Amino acid sequence: MMNTSEKRRSGFCSQCVSKCGVISITENDRLKKVIPDKSHPNGGICPKGASAPQIINHPDRILFPLKRTNPKGEEPKWKRIKWEEAIQTITDKLKQISSETGAESVSYTFPTVGASGSFNWGPYLHRLMNLYGTPNYISHTNVCQWARDEGSKYTYGVGLPQPDFEHANLILIWGHNPADTNLQTWKRLMGAKKRGSKLVVIDPRRTTTAAAADLWIAPNHGTDSALILGCIRFLIENHSFDHKFLLNWTNAPFLVDKQTGKFLRPENHHPYEFLALDKNEKPYKIDTREDPQTWSENILLTGEYTNESVSSETVFSQLMKRVSSFTIEKVEKITGVPYEKLVELGELLSDGDPISYYSWNGLEQHVNSSSTNRALCILYSLTGYFDKQGGNIILPSLPVNPIKDQNLIPRSQQQKRLGREKRPLGAPKISATGYDFADAVLNETPYPMRALLSFGSNMVTQNPESGNMMEALKKLEYHVHVDMFHNPMTRFADIVLPAAHAWESPSLLAGFDGSLQTAQHIQYNPAMSKASGETRPDLQIIMDLALEMGYEEEFWNGDIEAAFNYYLEPLNLTLDQLRSQPAGISIPLQVNYCKYSEKKNGGVSGFSTPTRKLEIYSEFLLQHGYDPLPQFEKPLTVPYYQDKSYNFPLVLSSNKLKSFCHSQHRNIAKLRKMHPDPFIEIHPQTAHMYKLNDGDWIQLVSPHGRMKAVTRMTQSIPVGTVYTQSGWWDKCDELELLGFDPFSAEGANVNQLIGIEQLDPMSGSEPLKSYRCQIYKMS
Numbered sequence: 001m002m003n004t005s006e007k008r009r010s011g012f013c014s015q016c017v018s019k020c021g022v023i024s025i026t027e028n029d030r031l032k033k034v035i036p037d038k039s040h041p042n043g044g045i046c047p048k049g050a051s052a053p054q055i056i057n058h059p060d061r062i063l064f065p066l067k068r069t070n071p072k073g074e075e076p077k078w079k080r081i082k083w084e085e086a087i088q089t090i091t092d093k094l095k096q097i098s099s100e101t102g103a104e105s106v107s108y109t110f111p112t113v114g115a116s117g118s119f120n121w122g123p124y125l126h127r128l129m130n131l132y133g134t135p136n137y138i139s140h141t142n143v144c145q146w147a148r149d150e151g152s153k154y155t156y157g158v159g160l161p162q163p164d165f166e167h168a169n170l171i172l173i174w175g176h177n178p179a180d181t182n183l184q185t186w187k188r189l190m191g192a193k194k195r196g197s198k199l200v201v202i203d204p205r206r207t208t209t210a211a212a213a214d215l216w217i218a219p220n221h222g223t224d225s226a227l228i229l230g231c232i233r234f235l236i237e238n239h240s241f242d243h244k245f246l247l248n249w250t251n252a253p254f255l256v257d258k259q260t261g262k263f264l265r266p267e268n269h270h271p272y273e274f275l276a277l278d279k280n281e282k283p284y285k286i287d288t289r290e291d292p293q294t295w296s297e298n299i300l301l302t303g304e305y306t307n308e309s310v311s312s313e314t315v316f317s318q319l320m321k322r323v324s325s326f327t328i329e330k331v332e333k334i335t336g337v338p339y340e341k342l343v344e345l346g347e348l349l350s351d352g353d354p355i356s357y358y359s360w361n362g363l364e365q366h367v368n369s370s371s372t373n374r375a376l377c378i379l380y381s382l383t384g385y386f387d388k389q390g391g392n393i394i395l396p397s398l399p400v401n402p403i404k405d406q407n408l409i410p411r412s413q414q415q416k417r418l419g420r421e422k423r424p425l426g427a428p429k430i431s432a433t434g435y436d437f438a439d440a441v442l443n444e445t446p447y448p449m450r451a452l453l454s455f456g457s458n459m460v461t462q463n464p465e466s467g468n469m470m471e472a473l474k475k476l477e478y479h480v481h482v483d484m485f486h487n488p489m490t491r492f493a494d495i496v497l498p499a500a501h502a503w504e505s506p507s508l509l510a511g512f513d514g515s516l517q518t519a520q521h522i523q524y525n526p527a528m529s530k531a532s533g534e535t536r537p538d539l540q541i542i543m544d545l546a547l548e549m550g551y552e553e554e555f556w557n558g559d560i561e562a563a564f565n566y567y568l569e570p571l572n573l574t575l576d577q578l579r580s581q582p583a584g585i586s587i588p589l590q591v592n593y594c595k596y597s598e599k600k601n602g603g604v605s606g607f608s609t610p611t612r613k614l615e616i617y618s619e620f621l622l623q624h625g626y627d628p629l630p631q632f633e634k635p636l637t638v639p640y641y642q643d644k645s646y647n648f649p650l651v652l653s654s655n656k657l658k659s660f661c662h663s664q665h666r667n668i669a670k671l672r673k674m675h676p677d678p679f680i681e682i683h684p685q686t687a688h689m690y691k692l693n694d695g696d697w698i699q700l701v702s703p704h705g706r707m708k709a710v711t712r713m714t715q716s717i718p719v720g721t722v723y724t725q726s727g728w729w730d731k732c733d734e735l736e737l738l739g740f741d742p743f744s745a746e747g748a749n750v751n752q753l754i755g756i757e758q759l760d761p762m763s764g765s766e767p768l769k770s771y772r773c774q775i776y777k778m779s
């Protein structure tokens with residue numbers, strides 16, 4: 001018999017990037033069970049979603065606002081305080097700091113949208129801090145997805161568009177393991193395979209995703225760009241590129257001055273006029289605002305032009321020269337991928353029609369990530385499938401009102417963001433990095449950093465040089481942390497506020513990631529479970545702070561429902577209407593392909609780049625001191641992975657596990673059972689060299705630090721490589737497993753081992769996936 005207090009409601013899980021459609025089952029308004037909602041466009045569940053009841057009902061939850069009573073550096077000795085006192089003292093301090101040293105002396109952060117419910121309330125925190133006037137949002141963009149989503153703009157004018165797995169015949173998954181990290185992508189990939197699409201996975205590790213591939217390519221860590229340049233050469237050599245697309249829509253036919261590296265332009269030119277080469281090898285004026293059909297028949301893709309004052313050649317000729325040395329033999333030598341596999345990849349790329357691709361962390365966390373991504377964009381451009389069905393398509397999105405609203409912060413304040421001067425084209429364009437934050441606190445450069453407002457996130461275990469971060473947190477004048485659980489940051493905080501879990505908070509999602517079908521879906525997810533203790537939803541806490549700061553008008557007088565209705569306005573939809581359709585509403589959107597060719601103002605739309613073409617050659621990057629064409633930059637692991645005499649001869653990398661998000665979930669018995677101890681994975685041959693057996697505890701050592709872990713042997717990773725996971729610190733009482741001190745060599749914090757002496761020159765990415773290390777067996 002059904003329990004009368006039992007309720008079943010449709011919603012979605014917010015715990016990671018997947019946003020799976022689920023049904024929450026509650027009893028007496030407390031979450032009891034979560035099951036997949038098969039009727040949802042994103043229906044599905046993973047072990048973390050299924051563990052939601054254990055997570056939200058966990059005895060370690062922070063239930064009340066807390067204030068430290070001991071000085072920093074000592075045990076905090078928390079004292080419970082009232083919400084009113086907490087909000088009042090925080091806003092008083094914020095006002096004081098802003099009047100004394102400027103709002104930029106306060107930083108704020110929140111956990112990545114890829115592994116938390118912050119997509120729902122993060123934009124409101126930005127809004128609050130924009131109004132306050134600080135540009136110092138600290139995030140992991142530089143190591144998470146900057147190259148793909150921001151770096152790609154220097155080639156495509158937009159971040160990498162969505163792969164159209166539903167219509168592709170060849171899919172490349174580059175440095176990403178969706179089988180463990182994105183259930184919805186994984187489902188779509190399996191659907192594509194069933195339909196007959198071929199799957200290529202490029203990953204040094206034989207992941208579940210790689211095991212499902214038609215072709216698995218395992219390059220040495222951080223050498224992907226050599227592989228990509230080799231593929232470009234292969235396609236050009238075999239005339240397997242979209243000649244017409246390159247002529248019409250890229251700057252491949254533009255003439256470049258060999259001396260200055262600048263495009264050749266006609267005299268008294270308009271910014272959109274350039275010179276190409278006509279069939280008689282004479283300069284030919286093109287205007288990129290015009291429909292290229294009017295001139296592309298007349299011009300050449302390759303060739304040179306020289307007269308008494310200039311020596312030039314086309315971009316495509318330069319590209320050919322650039323890749324000419326990347327023969328299959330050379331690529332085999334750098335990447336370690338066997339010759340036959342390289343030929344197979346080249347042939348698949350030549351025949352694959354249409355092709356789409358997706359990349360993630362495996363291409364992001366190296367000191368050469370920006371140039372690797374740029375090379376990949378150019379390889380993809382050769383296929384001509386940009387914004388075509390079955391390629392990577394710019395999907396339409398549901399129109400909503402902006403919440404973050406950059407207009408709320410003065411430009412002069414935006415310019416002050418930490419790191420902007422050092423890396424003006426990189427991650428600091430949108431957010432500051434952990435290392436620039438730590439530097440600003442410890443060295444007061446470029447100005448004093450006095451306070452931090454952290455709505456979750458774990459800056460200690462998720463950033464390299466954790467020791468530095470600890471010193472910075474210790475030194476901070478004022479730190480407020482908002483979370484469901486204590487983490488290594490809270491021991492340094494002045495105030496800790498109890499956050500309701502995503503399952504205890506209302507949220508709204510207009511457009512799920514993925515396909516056209518999911519992009520059309522909008523759903524209101526009410527709080528499914530009664531809030532624990534005195535916890536409040538993050539959005540409520542942000543509203544409370546905003547009102548106390550005096551931003552009533554900009555914050556809908558603290559009314560969350562009014563805020564949601566404002567967001568929905570352009571859709572002519574109200575929250576009440578969404579409430580009455582708990583499974584969500586789909587609002588039909590239309591995809592238009594090849595938007596660059598749409599007619600506009602008597603010409604064509606083009607690309608949002610300086611030349612209005614897809615930029616095979618970037619004069620803009622050249623002006624900023626970067627290579628205008630793709631090139632191979634060595635990762636930190638080269639040549640160490642071949643040099644046995646070196647003290648740290650092994651490659652150190654990391655990957656994510658299905659059971660945990662970053663540093664979370666270790667305290668949940670159901671999940672911890674899947675991986676009770678921090679572990680390293682090594683190939684049996686490496687284990688043999690070090691006389692290690694499965695289950696042996698080892699010390700992992702780098703030039704920067706140490707950690708301990710248990711050995712697991714696997715054939716799935718290359719010889720000479722060590723894999724581990726970031727985020728180990730928490731205990732699990734139920735399984736009687738102790739925690740690990742994230743600041744000590746006795747702990748298991750891999751980011752203590754990673755140094756930042758070398759970073760990606762453009763984005764500032766860190767070598768989290770290609771560092772070097774040594775192993776010692778523990779006695």
Ligand SMILES: Nc1nc2c(c(=O)[nH]1)N[C@H]1C(S)=C(S)[C@@H](COP(=O)(O)OP(=O)(O)OC[C@H]3O[C@@H](n4cnc5c(=O)[nH]c(N)nc54)[C@H](O)[C@@H]3O)O[C@H]1N2
Pocket residue numbers: 016017112113114115144145174175176177178180181182202203204205207219220221222223224360361362363653654655656657658659660661662769770
């Ligand atoms: N379960 C779970 N899901 C998550 C998260 C989580 O923590 N847990 N986090 C979310 C977030 S924030 C993100 S960013 C995504 C990330 O999702 P993924 O990108 O799938 O994350 P990783 O497992 O870190 O790295 C992916 C792969 O990169 C490979 N790799 C390492 N070095 C190289 C290299 O040099 N070249 C190539 N080609 N590959 C390389 C690794 O072997 C690994 O299999 O996942 C999201 N989803």
Ligand SMILES: Nc1nc2c(c(=O)[nH]1)N[C@H]1C(S)=C(S)[C@@H](COP(=O)(O)OP(=O)(O)OC[C@H]3O[C@@H](n4cnc5c(=O)[nH]c(N)nc54)[C@H](O)[C@@H]3O)O[C@H]1N2
Pocket residue numbers: 110111112114115116117118140143144361455456457458459461462463482483484485486487499501502538654655656661662663664725726727750751768
């Ligand atoms: N070595 C190495 N380091 C890495 C990576 C790697 O692959 N290797 N991956 C990197 C990547 S891609 C990323 S994105 C970062 C992730 O870095 P973070 O986003 O900082 O990582 P998390 O451990 O997920 O942070 C979680 C903290 O936020 C809290 N939290 C979660 N949800 C909420 C919420 O809704 N509200 C509030 N108030 N708190 C919440 C959790 O309880 C926990 O304390 O790590 C990076 N660091």
Ligand code: SF4
Pocket residue numbers: 013014015016017018019020044045046047048049050182183184
């Ligand atoms: S994959 Fe798991 S954690 Fe992520 S949204 Fe789906 S159910 Fe939630």
Ligand SMILES: [Mo]
Pocket residue numbers: 112114140143144145
């Ligand atoms: Mo991430």
